[in-house]
Amino acid sequence: MFKHVSIVMLLSALLLNSTVYAVEYMMGEPLRVTVSSAILRSDPWVGAPTIDTLDEYDNLVFLGEYTVEPITATVRGRSITAPFIQVRTDGGQVGWIFAGLVEVNNDTSLLRGKVRLVGEGASRQQVIELYGRDQVLHDRRMTSQRTRDLLDRLGTDEAWEYYYFREGEGVAFGFVGDRVEAVAVRQDVVSDNNAVTTFWRSVAGYLSRPLRPECHEIPAPASCSDYLR
Known part of the structure; x- marks a missing residue:
């Protein structure tokens, strides 16, 4: 013992x-x-x-x-x-x-630290070592509109998505072959009636600016001119 x-x-x-x-x-x-x-x-x-x-x-x-x-x-x-x-x-x-x-637990997002370490050009193995194997696979064979929209956003035919329910945040890696071609960060906002709205952002925007949902509207308000997506 x-x-x-x-x-x-x-x-x-x-x-x-x-x-x-x-x-x-x-x-x-x-x-x-x-x-x-x-x-x-x-x-x-x-x-x-x-x-x-x-x-x-x-x-x-x-x-x-x-x-x-x-x-x-x-x-x-x-x-x-x-x-x-x-x-x-x-x-x-x-x-x-x-x-x-x-x-x-220093009250900072684990995702915030992770997306600084693995980005475009990383290998699949590097993603697995940092994020594990609990990813959701998206590819062009799937008919889900959400999958198609995500792949169009990333500009790839395959993506791995990781999501953390407790934080309401996630990240998607678009792959070309063995390498990450593009990365998008997911942030969810829950309304008073428990409706969930998903916002996709660039890594740079996620790291440098708090989420402002109004800046994702089309057209965005003039006050959003310095908001990085």
């Missing part, structure tokens, strides 16, 4: 075991899941019973305990060595999760 320690026990553990792995989080620090289908377990080891399956962007709170011995796992093509940490979910569930699947 894995040993686990609280922050107040860290000094004693360091004296007794030179292989202690220290985490960077403070007790009570907010965290956020960075992958899809992250498993929350009842105990801190691989194979322990599953309490819940968490989605990307789900919020957690670090409860101050973690395993002394880290494990190494492959996460989206990258080898990560980290311990299991004890967390609490928004719904009040307490369990253990591999620390390589979370990061500090």
